[in-house]
Amino acid sequence: MTEHGQGPAAPQRIHRKRVVLAGGNSPVSVLRARGEVEQQTSMGELLVRNLIRAQLRVALGLAAIVTVLFGAIPLLSVFLPAFNHATLLGVPLPWLLLGVLAFPVLFAAGYVYNRMAERNERDFVDMVEN
Amino acid sequence: MELNPWAIAGMAAVGLFTFWLGHASSRSAVSTPDFLVARRAVRARRNAAALAGEYLSAASFLGIAGLVLSDGAGALWYPVGFTAGFLAVLLFVAAPLRRSGAYTLPDFAEARFGSRRLRGLCAVFVLLVCYLYLIPQLQGAGMVLSYVLPVPTWVGAIVVIAVVVVNVLGGGMRTATLVQAAQYWIKLFAIAAPTFVLCLVFFIARPDHAERLDAARTPTFTADTTVHVQTTVRMTVQETTPVAAEGRIDNVAAHSGMVLTKGVHTVDKGTTLRFPEGTSVPAVGSAKSANSDWLRFGGGQDAVEAYSLMFALFLGAVGLPHVLARFYTSPDGRAARRTVLHVLALLGAFYVFPTVLGALSRLYVPELMVTGRADVAVLDLPGAMLSSMTGQILTGVLAAGAFAAFLATSSGLLVSLSGVISTEVLTGRVRDFRWAAVLCGIIPLAAAIALRPSEITVGVGMAFALAASTFAPLLLLGIWWRKLTVAGAATGIVLGGILVLGAFTLSIVSGYTGGWAPALVRQPALLSVPVVFLVVLLVSRATKQQPQAEVNAIFLRLHAPDPLGLTRDRDTERFGPPRDQGRKPLRGGRHRRQ
Numbered sequence: 178m179t180e181h182g183q184g185p186a187a188p189q190r191i192h193r194k195r196v197v198l199a200g201g202n203s204p205v206s207v208l209r210a211r212g213e214v215e216q217q218t219s220m221g222e223l224l225v226r227n228l229i230r231a232q233l234r235v236a237l238g239l240a241a242i243v244t245v246l247f248g249a250i251p252l253l254s255v256f257l258p259a260f261n262h263a264t265l266l267g268v269p270l271p272w273l274l275l276g277v278l279a280f281p282v283l284f285a286a287g288y289v290y291n292r293m294a295e296r297n298e299r300d301f302v303d304m305v306e307n
Numbered sequence: 308m309e310l311n312p313w314a315i316a317g318m319a320a321v322g323l324f325t326f327w328l329g330h331a332s333s334r335s336a337v338s339t340p341d342f343l344v345a346r347r348a349v350r351a352r353r354n355a356a357a358l359a360g361e362y363l364s365a366a367s368f369l370g371i372a373g374l375v376l377s378d379g380a381g382a383l384w385y386p387v388g389f390t391a392g393f394l395a396v397l398l399f400v401a402a403p404l405r406r407s408g409a410y411t412l413p414d415f416a417e418a419r420f421g422s423r424r425l426r427g428l429c430a431v432f433v434l435l436v437c438y439l440y441l442i443p444q445l446q447g448a449g450m451v452l453s454y455v456l457p458v459p460t461w462v463g464a465i466v467v468i469a470v471v472v473v474n475v476l477g478g479g480m481r482t483a484t485l486v487q488a489a490q491y492w493i494k495l496f497a498i499a500a501p502t503f504v505l506c507l508v509f510f511i512a513r514p515d516h517a518e519r520l521d522a523a524r525t526p527t528f529t530a531d532t533t534v535h536v537q538t539t540v541r542m543t544v545q546e547t548t549p550v551a552a553e554g555r556i557d558n559v560a561a562h563s564g565m566v567l568t569k570g571v572h573t574v575d576k577g578t579t580l581r582f583p584e585g586t587s588v589p590a591v592g593s594a595k596s597a598n599s600d601w602l603r604f605g606g607g608q609d610a611v612e613a614y615s616l617m618f619a620l621f622l623g624a625v626g627l628p629h630v631l632a633r634f635y636t637s638p639d640g641r642a643a644r645r646t647v648l649h650v651l652a653l654l655g656a657f658y659v660f661p662t663v664l665g666a667l668s669r670l671y672v673p674e675l676m677v678t679g680r681a682d683v684a685v686l687d688l689p690g691a692m693l694s695s696m697t698g699q700i701l702t703g704v705l706a707a708g709a710f711a712a713f714l715a716t717s718s719g720l721l722v723s724l725s726g727v728i729s730t731e732v733l734t735g736r737v738r739d740f741r742w743a744a745v746l747c748g749i750i751p752l753a754a755a756i757a758l759r760p761s762e763i764t765v766g767v768g769m770a771f772a773l774a775a776s777t778f779a780p781l782l783l784l785g786i787w788w789r790k791l792t793v794a795g796a797a798t799g800i801v802l803g804g805i806l807v808l809g810a811f812t813l814s815i816v817s818g819y820t821g822g823w824a825p826a827l828v829r830q831p832a833l834l835s836v837p838v839v840f841l842v843v844l845l846v847s848r849a850t851k852q853q854p855q856a857e858v859n860a861i862f863l864r865l866h867a868p869d870p871l872g873l874t875r876d877r878d879t880e881r882f883g884p885p886r887d888q889g890r891k892p893l894r895g896g897r898h899r900r901q
Contacts, residue, residue, distance in 0.1 A: 228866060229866045232866065233787055248614070255604075261603045271602075272380060272602075275380070275386075276663075279390070280390060280651075280659070284648075284651045290397060
């Protein structure tokens with residue numbers, strides 16, 4: 178808010194500032210958050226490794242499920258003509274699977290991942306803080 | 308083509324709305340952080356709408372329906388792949404990338420490896436991916452504008468680039484967020500409303516000429532149809548078809564009263580074909596001529612193409628520069644993840660509609676398959692199904708949505724592109740960013756006008772293949788594998804670039820010389836992605852590792868949960884802590900105004 182009753186305020190001098198986004202000459206190490214990390218003991222290091230492994234396991238597991246689900250479709254349709262020619266409620270199965278059902282499946286996979294990843298992180302934070 | 312006032316009004320409205328929104332919100336973009344990263348305080352839901360708005364390009368809005376019209380079930384891999392790519396982003400990239408504090412891909416490369424040379428290499432490939440992605444957008448824009456206005460195709464490309472550049476000059480990222488979010492909703496409305504109306508018309512009217520799609524025959528012309536072939540095409544004719552032609556067919560001058568025998572014919576650019584009512588529609592290029600083939604997945608080449616698409620699209624979204632820049636506007640890693648989850652829902656809601664429109668076009672406008680311009684199917688459909696007035700209004704709505712798609716994607720690409728160029732090549736000031744935006748717009752514009760247009764979606768598929776073969780290994784392995792080395796990452800990027808750009812060149816040549824290229828050349832990811840990953844693994848094993856302590860520090864920062872506060876943002880280091888975060892997160896990812 179501006180102050181009242183002081184007449185026209187003296188214009189504040191705004192200094193021209195040169196803004197650099199990515200370092201032209203700055204040392205590379207600026208980005209490495211060493212300070213915080215150096216406080217980590219080897220115990221902390223182990224915890225982090227476990228966290229990363231747990232997160233990767235969840236991600237790879239879900240990716241594998243989704244890949245198998247979708248990857249099976251072209252194979253099935255080549256080797257199992259009945260699959261390719263099946264219809265459900267008058268809609269051919271390929272269209273139903275890829276046109277409609279694929280999207281809820283993808284969202285569900287994302288939802289499950291989000292919950293599990295957040296739980297892993299919560300456990301980690303609890304462990305570190307206790 | 309004929310003049311459609313509704314379409315022009317719709318497109319003008321979208322353009323003006325973009326300007327207005329950009330102008331109104333650019334007044335609040337006062338500082339450089341505002342300009343570039345929107346102060347990292349964008350809420351998950353709006354950020355997701357912006358991400359989806361940026362991502363749903365002309366390939367999604369027009370291209371998918373066009374491909375469904377000609378290729379049928381096989382084309383359904385595109386919408387699925389475009390969505391599944393974001394699942395990969397969510398599972399492997401979103402949160403760690405946000406926590407790395409990198410704004411662009413080169414930033415990430417430097418944050419992970421501390422290598423300035425790798426940074427430069429990444430910048431070059433960001434440029435290539437963006438160009439490859441922009442070219443089909445601009446060509447599509449030209450096609451749409453020449454569809455609703457009697458202007459040559461290059462006009463549309465120039466209009467889109469001009470609107471985007473002016474807007475980017477105005478407000479940068481903060482403007483972009485709001486505009487892109489609005490454009491998602493415009494696009495969703497513009498495709499959903501006409502689809503509902505047209506479906507209703509289809510179920511009520513059930514016109515007699517709409518023979519059942521599962522019949523084992525080809526679609527037939529619903530009336531005497533004159534087709535102007537605008538690009539040289541290969542035409543597969545199923546049964547002997549009488550045609551009155553003017554121009555050149557199979558390198559022989561055509562004449563009226565010709566008969567196209569069963570088989571493949573080459574029809575030259577500029578030829579006019581007149582098919583009588585009731586004759587079967589020939590298929591162009593890889594299109595499926597018989598409805599029974601169209602309705603089901605094919606074997607052989609089609610299966611190869613499906614797997615190749617899966618590789619390209621599932622992994623390609625991971626490496627798209629304009630998608631990655633979006634994470635930086637989230638407050639923290641967890642918000643980035645939530646953003647992507649929202650995106651999955653938004654994309655799923657959108658992608659149901661182009662498929663329906665594509666299937667309807669097979670019934671009502673099969674003649675588009677002959678012209679080699681199936682991409683305008685979405686715009687042509689309402690006119691074929693409804694009386695002139697209503698049809699024109701719906702076409703207008705759809706054209707406006709398509710225009711929003713061109714604008715949103717092009718400006719997203721241009722913002723990230725000029726962000727990279729201005730920081731890598733120029734000095735990184737806002738003024739440079741603006742110059743970079745102008746410069747970056749010119750080259751793809753020239754390429755879009757010079758190159759022969761192919762299907763939009765196929766062109767975009769190539770951009771995804773390039774991203775999947777260059778940046779996906781860098782990001783996926785860089786985030787999860789401690790032993791990735793600079794040499795490994797660099798080799799992967801160069802090799803992936805050579806493979807995909809080589810295939811791209813081949814497919815352009817093949818396009819000019821009769822389309823002989825096999826599926827693997829049109830979509831090389833099935834080969835290039837595994838090869839690149841393998842080479843990256845091998846080279847990384849063979850070269851000198853980064854010091855263990857350094858890698859540990861980086862991995863801790865990438866993966867440590869946000870409450871520990873280890874994230875370091877580039878702009879916080881340079882500009883000091885943000886003065887006004889705007890909103891403070893509550894527990895459970897909700898946010899509240901301060």
